[in-house]
Amino acid sequence: MENVTRRHFFYHGNTEEQTPGVTEEKSNCHWCQIRAFPTHQQYPITIVNDEDDATLPSNFRFLYHSVLGEGVEAAEHSFRSGCDCADDEDCQYGHCLCLQEQEEAAEDGGAGLDDVEGGRKKVYRYHMHGHKAGLLRSKFLDSRQPIYECHDGCACSEACPNRVVDRGRKVPLQIFRTQKTGWGVRSPVDIKKGQFVDKYVGEIITPREAQRRRDEAEVAARKDVYMFALDKFTDEASPDTRLRGDPLEVDGEFMSGPTRFINHSCGPNLRTFARVGDHADKHIHDIAMFAIRDIPRGEELTFDYVSGVHQDEDDGVDQEEKKQHMTKCFCGSKNCRGYLW
Numbered sequence: 341m342e343n344v345t346r347r348h349f350f351y352h353g354n355t356e357e358q359t360p361g362v363t364e365e366k367s368n369c370h371w372c373q374i375r376a377f378p379t380h381q382q383y384p385i386t387i388v389n390d391e392d393d394a395t396l397p398s399n400f401r402f403l404y405h406s407v408l409g410e411g412v413e414a415a416e417h418s419f420r421s422g423c424d425c426a427d428d429e430d431c432q433y434g435h436c437l438c439l440q441e442q443e444e445a446a447e448d449g450g451a452g453l454d455d456v457e458g459g460r461k462k463v464y465r466y467h468m469h470g471h472k473a474g475l476l477r478s479k480f481l482d483s484r485q486p487i488y489e490c491h492d493g494c495a496c497s498e499a500c501p502n503r504v505v506d507r508g509r510k511v512p513l514q515i516f517r518t519q520k521t522g523w524g525v526r527s528p529v530d531i532k533k534g535q536f537v538d539k540y541v542g543e544i545i546t547p548r549e550a551q552r553r554r555d556e557a558e559v560a561a562r563k564d565v566y567m568f569a570l571d572k573f574t575d576e577a578s579p580d581t582r583l584r585g586d587p588l589e590v591d592g593e594f595m596s597g598p599t600r601f602i603n604h605s606c607g608p609n610l611r612t613f614a615r616v617g618d619h620a621d622k623h624i625h626d627i628a629m630f631a632i633r634d635i636p637r638g639e640e641l642t643f644d645y646v647s648g649v650h651q652d653e654d655d656g657v658d659q660e661e662k663k664q665h666m667t668k669c670f671c672g673s674k675n676c677r678g679y680l681w
């Protein structure tokens with residue numbers, strides 16, 4: 341048990357007057373932090389270690405939502421907009437305001453435009469009906485296009501089929517001690533191909549702050565594994581000035597959710613997707629993780645840390661010399677590339 345948890349284990353219900361320091365202890369306790377998640381009863385996060393005496397880093401704090409760092413702001417209310425589809429069924433066609441750019445992106449990238457029903461183009465990403473409802477459709481599992489969803493600024497209901505990430509995580513997760521790669525994550529329930537698992541949350545920071553943190557880190561690449569650039573909509577020609585220049589980044593090293601403990605695999609079972617709700621918040625878009633195949637309960641969840649990043653083998657540096665400074669990959673998959681970075 342973690343020291344801080346052990347200290348206040350018997351004083352959970354006590355007030356500060358009864359047990360001075362209890363408030364601070366609770367706020368630093370990982371168990372109290374995950375118990376405070378609104379999804380705790382239905383989809384709890386658990387932490388187990390059957391391998392050694394390690395505990396989660398004491399300077400780590402669980403977050404349910406990302407927090408905005410200094411100099412980072414969400415859009416003003418007057419810039420916000422949502423769709424006006426009064427009928428949830430309508431949020432699958434190209435005329436839904438939330439999906440209009442998805443249609444354009446689909447035309448650009450070739451993945452997305454779909455069936456035409458009664459002359460109306462269906463552009464939704466998720467299965468809408470039947471036992472697959474809510475699952476990302478197979479043809480998009482390889483897509484690099486962002487996912488556009490309806491949100492609380494829309495006229496459709498909370499049950500709208502195009503609000504999968506918006507409704508949040510629907511699977512319990514367990515952070516567990518692995519044999520070779522520190523902490524990892526698994527689920528005590530089966531996860532279906534195309535199912536949304538969770539978002540990567542953390543502190544959203546400016547590019548300047550991100551660079552400062554990299555410079556401060558002993559090994560920049562080691563810091564990089566906790567940082568996600570929110571660059572999906574970066575465009576020098578964008579009329580939205582927040583989308584020009586270097587993007588904001590999410591740092592999950594010291595504040596994040598359970599996905600911060602997901603390890604890398606060269607043959608992963610999850611993939612990350614950029615997801616946006618209100619289009620005014622593209623600069624702080626979500627990083628959403630979906631299963632790319634059926635995952636039986638208990639199997640470790642993994643994603644490819646360097647997916648889509650071109651690694652040049654012939655960069656002029658002696659490969660053997662380079663390997664001495666690289667981190668060995670223990671993913672064990674048959675296509676393992678051997679090194680993390």
Ligand SMILES: C[S@@+](CC[C@H](N)C(=O)[O-])C[C@H]1O[C@@H](n2cnc3c(N)ncnc32)[C@H](O)[C@@H]1O
Nearest residue numbers: 521522523565600601602603604668669670671
């Ligand atoms: C984002 S963290 C994942 C959680 C981490 N295992 C922990 O205990 O906090 C990334 C770090 O986990 C380790 N790791 C993740 N995947 C790995 C792999 N396939 N092989 C070796 N180490 C891995 C590396 O130390 C890496 O810097």
